[in-house]
Amino acid sequence: MQQRFKTHIERKLPFLFNTPIALAVSGGIDSVVLLDLCRNIKLNCSVLHCNFQLRGQESLQDLQFITALCKTYGVDFHTINFDTKTHAQEAKVSIQMAARDLRYDWFLQQKQELGFSYLLTAHHADDNLETFLINLGRASGLEGLTGIPEINDYIVRPLLPFSRSEIVQYAKAHQIMWREDSSNAESKYIRNKYRHDIIPLIKQMKPDFLENFTKSLQHLNQSNSIVKTTVDQKRDQLFSENNGVIEIPVIKLMELVPLTAFLYELFKPFGFKNGVELLQLLDTLSGKQLISDSHRLIRNREQLLLVPLESNTLEYEYTITQEQESINYPIQLHIEHTELKTEISKDEVLVDKEKLKFPLILRKRQNGDYFYPFGMLGKKKLSKYFKDEKFSLLEKENQWLLCNGDNEIIWIVGARADDRFKITETTTEILKITSLHA
CATH class of the missing domain: 3.30.465 (Uridine Diphospho-n-acetylenolpyruvylglucosamine Reductase; domain 3)
Structure with a gap:
């Protein structure tokens, strides 16, 4: 297995040579064997270990074992303790999901702090089969049936071509010690049910099943590449x-x-x-x-x-004082006195200042909003106006309203003015309000 592993790295993952890498080591047989294989081909590796504090004394003994192992191998060792149960409760996720989130967040943090290029995990061919069966039971799409990716961003899984039995044989042949995780034997986890009950029966019925499955995954990945190319082309078109x-x-x-x-x-x-x-x-x-x-x-x-989806960082409403000549947020408005009673564009409105009550209010729509459309008799619900003008849902949500101090609509900004605030023959002071980006 050692030579096959070296050949696999040289042919498929040569970038792992001559660059700092880290190994996620739990203390179990898979990760300990991976550490031994990497050490033997002289990869520049350090070890990361997460203590999830879920198995009491066992977790502590795992940490002690890995500490001693890394000292024997002469590799750098970094560890962290997690309060996994508390995190699961606060995040309202399962223990397994909490542990996954905690460790991968820490891995990324360590990558930035320690400066390694890649993180190696010890997933192997049997893990691939378990993942495939789990996703199959979830009615996963084709991508969910293509197995665990060998390279995913900075995560690399160099043991995927190797079976669990090969790993066990290697460990025994080289007298490698490892730790057994008692939770791996618990049948309450669906992965363990596949691992201990279903997959051994499949292998008993068809001994070459895992080998053929691995070949099938290669075909599925190739098919998925064709699908992805076709879908990407359609997405670009539509x-x-x-x-x-x-x-x-x-x-x-x-x-x-x-x-x-x-x-x-x-x-x-x-x-x-x-x-x-x-x-x-x-x-x-x-x-x-x-x-x-x-x-x-x-x-x-x-x-x-x-x-x-964007977090709504905008306040619900903004005020404009009588002294302000412009605002730049959340939209740009310019306010000026004018004596001209000329035609204006949709991005401008002329109002009778004496009819205004300051501070003015700039806000989004509210239930029950209505206004008196400029040039028309009577009032109209804002919702009816939006419908008649064929505003999309997004346009309705993004539409700003300039309102009087008593919350009456003066102007649907950039769209329609209210007739109540128009200038007349008796108007003595005219304000011109311009929307610079309506």
Whole structure:
């Protein structure tokens, strides 16, 4: 195995030579064997160990074992203790997910502090098979069935071509000691059920199953590359960006075959993984939307609008005093006195200053808003105006309103003025308000 490992590194992962790397070592057989293999081919490695403090004295003994091992091997050793249970409770995630988040956050921190280029983990071929079966049971897409990636950013998994049995044989042949994690035998974890019950039965029925599975993964990865190329081409054709909003024509989407599969692949990178919900959005009313962890997907007439979720850092409303001549945030407005009663553009409004109550208010829409459209008799609900003018949901949400001190709408900024504040023959003082970026 030592020679095969060296050959694999030389052919597939040569960048691991002559650069500082780190190994994630738990003390179990897989990571200890990886450390021995890397040391034998003289990779410049240090060791990182996480103590999740979940197994009492066992966890402490793991730490003591690895400390002694690294001292024997003469490699740098770095460790950290985590209060995993508290983190899981606060983050409202499982213990397994909490441990994963904690260790990978720390790994990245150590990469920055220690300056290593890559982190090696000891995932092997049997881990790949377990992951495949777990994802298969979750109705995963094709990408979920392509196995654990050998290289993922700075994470490298050089043992993926090797089976658990090969690793065990190597450890015994070289008299390598390791620690057994008692939690690996607990059947409450689905991965352990596959590991101890299902996979051994499969191997008993077909001894070359793991070898054939590994070849199948290679074929699946190649097929996935073809799918990804096709989907990327369609995304480039159909997705067009306009001021940070991606617009997708519904009619063009509907022409794709098979439609549900294309929808899943097109929108999966944005967090939308339910093909049925995406299909329903194509056949629903304008204004309906789906929300993922990172994006909103909105039906807007004959388009879908894809918008990043952004934390709302804007205050709900802003005030403008009588002394201010301009504001630059959240939008730019310029206020000046004028004597001209000329025609103005949609980005300007002339108002009778005597009708204003300062401070003025700049805000977004509120339930029940209405105004008196300039040049018309009677009032109109703001929601009705938005509907008549075919405002999209995003346009409604982004529309600023300039209001009087008593909250009456003076101007739908950049769109329509209110008739109540217009200048008349009796007006003695005119204010001209300009939206510089309406």
